Amino acid sequence: MSKLPHIGTSIFTVMSQMALENNAINLSQGFPNFPVDERLTTILSGLAKENIHQYTPMSGLPSLLEKIANLTNHSYQRTVSPKEEILITAGATEGIFATIQALVKASEEVIILDPSYDCYEAPILLSNAKPIRVPLNNEFTPNWERINNAVNKKTKLIIINNPHNPTGKTWTENDFLQLEKLIDTYPNLIVLSDEDYEYITFEQKHISVHLRLKLWEKSIIISSFGKSFHITGWKIGYVIAPENLMREVKKVHQFLVFSVSSIAQHAINEYIDLVDVNQIGKFYKQKRDFFQSLLKETKLELFPCEGTYFQVASYKNISNESDVDFTKRLVTEFGVATIPISTFYANGNDNKCIRFCFAKDDETLIQATERLRKF
Numbered sequence: 061m062s063k064l065p066h067i068g069t070s071i072f073t074v075m076s077q078m079a080l081e082n083n084a085i086n087l088s089q090g091f092p093n094f095p096v097d098e099r100l101t102t103i104l105s106g107l108a109k110e111n112i113h114q115y116t117p118m119s120g121l122p123s124l125l126e127k128i129a130n131l132t133n134h135s136y137q138r139t140v141s142p143k144e145e146i147l148i149t150a151g152a153t154e155g156i157f158a159t160i161q162a163l164v165k166a167s168e169e170v171i172i173l174d175p176s177y178d179c180y181e182a183p184i185l186l187s188n189a190k191p192i193r194v195p196l197n198n199e200f201t202p203n204w205e206r207i208n209n210a211v212n213k214k215t216k217l218i219i220i221n222n223p224h225n226p227t228g229k230t231w232t233e234n235d236f237l238q239l240e241k242l243i244d245t246y247p248n249l250i251v252l253s254d255e256d257y258e259y260i261t262f263e264q265k266h267i268s269v270h271l272r273l274k275l276w277e278k279s280i281i282i283s284s285f286g287k288s289f290h291i292t293g294w295k296i297g298y299v300i301a302p303e304n305l306m307r308e309v310k311k312v313h314q315f316l317v318f319s320v321s322s323i324a325q326h327a328i329n330e331y332i333d334l335v336d337v338n339q340i341g342k343f344y345k346q347k348r349d350f351f352q353s354l355l356k357e358t359k360l361e362l363f364p365c366e367g368t369y370f371q372v373a374s375y376k377n378i379s380n381e382s383d384v385d386f387t388k389r390l391v392t393e394f395g396v397a398t399i400p401i402s403t404f405y406a407n408g409n410d411n412k413c414i415r416f417c418f419a420k421d422d423e424t425l426i427q428a429t430e431r432l433r434k435f
């Protein structure tokens with residue numbers, strides 16, 4: 061009877077729950093554990109007594125839409141229309157869901173690159189469309205031969221995620237040239253670009269679809285205030301798309317949530333003027349470097365982390381167990397919760413890799429690695 065027979069509870073919920081039950085350090089689900097910026101909490105408490113508690117316009121608070129357009133211009137030198145091309149969403153996940161529901165018809169196909177974040181598949185299945193899962197290369201880069209072979213006339217969307225959750229890899233100039241070639245060959249193909257971690261990159265500056273003029277008319281770009289401002293629980297992000305596509309996405313959004321939490325929009329509307337987005341990557345680079353230096357004292361082998369606040373590590377020098385069994389044992393015996401990478405693959409591909417979230421205060425990272433040194 062289920063419409064989604066193969067979909068269970070998300071691995072993030074499962075592992076965070078296990079962490080709680082075992083009183084473990086939770087490096088599984090991606091969220092910061094340090095306090096949010098005090099300037100933001102001050103704004104928030106000031107707003108409580110203001111007249112801001114009713115619905116905002118459906119697509120978002122006009123002044124925040126303007127400020128998002130300015131931020132996009134400042135970050136990527138792209139001019140977008142606040143009224144026609146921006147939609148404030150209840151987190152990136154709602155933007156992704158609304159986009160897929162709005163644009164993908166029954167029996168059309170959608171390309172997903174595995175390992176992939178877990179919220180892409182369900183909206184495709186609920187549209188009676190077909191997810192086509194194409195594995196990345198072993199070092200988690202796009203495999204263009206496989207992607208080109210998977211695309212055909214029925215392909216409506218290709219979902220890309222850069223910087224990439226769970227692997228922390230970022231796309232190169234060549235990846236975008238390949239994508240642009242693909243779009244030339246299939247002019248009806250649309251790109252859904254999940255750029256949740258756009259401001260969390262390290263050595264290389266983020267290459268956004270906003271920087272790719274050739275892709276603008278074909279792309280829906282997803283951004284997250286939750287990730288950029290360390291407020292994942294506020295569930296607020298935004299979508300940028302050309303007017304003809306955005307019109308359709310708004311039709312779904314208005315019946316999914318109508319409009320997003322007014323207090324969150326008003327608070328961000330004030331806070332966004334105070335934030336320098338260029339500092340976000342620097343802030344997390346320090347955390348990444350610190351966490352990597354701590355992990356060097358364990359038997360784990362680290363994959364490169366170019367962006368996001370996730371570090372992938374192989375435990376093949378420690379155990380032969382499946383990654384699901386290994387992560388369970390890590391929680392129950394060692395008191396550290398992580399995420400098994402196989403759960404991001406349709407075929408359960410198990411490379412003996414786990415994902416850590418390092419958006420944590422230094423003390424948490426130190427304590428977790430002390431426990432991990434005991435293997």
Ligand code: GLN
Nearest residue numbers: 070072073088089090225
């Ligand atoms: N984005 C978070 C992560 O990757 C999870 C959010 C959620 O639990 N849905 O860990």
